[in-house]
Amino acid sequence: QVQLVESGGGLVQAGGSLRLSCAASGRTFSNYAVGWFRQAPGKEREFVAAINWSGGSTYYADSVKGRFTISRDNAKNTVYLQMNSLKPEDTAAYYCAANKYRTVVSQNPAANFGSWGQGTQVTVSS
Numbered sequence: 711q712v713q714l715v716e717s718g719g720g721l722v723q724a725g726g727s728l729r730l731s732c733a734a735s736g737r738t739f740s741n742y743a744v745g746w747f748r749q750a751p752g753k754e755r756e757f758v759a760a761i762n763w764s765g766g767s768t769y770y771a772d773s774v775k776g777r778f779t780i781s782r783d784n785a786k787n788t789v790y791l792q793m794n795s796l797k798p799e800d801t802a803a804y805y806c807a808a809n810k811y812r813t814v815v816s817q818n819p820a821a822n823f824g825s826w827g828q829g830t831q832v833t834v835s836s
Contacts, residue, residue, distance in 0.1 A: 712737040719830030730791040732806030743809035748802035757820035763812035769819035
């Protein structure tokens, strides 16, 4: 079993930046891919980004490509989401999740995620 704790959310103006962190414990960190998802009020949870076990492959939703960067430090059991050029539509609760496997399915990078963190709120003001 893996436990995930997100941090780094907050209130930022449009055009600003935030870096989210996801600290993991339990299951061996390098044995699974990690993803970030978000959910805005009244909307379904959506995939944001994912990274394979080694950090060698990353995947992004079209809505964040070029603005967000996912990375991981296996020595620190932590995954990061650097968010730049934030927009009001990025406002949501952000969750990290552990994949069942070391690599995500490239055709469907949102698949096979199981353990979830409690989330961290990101609010972007216009």
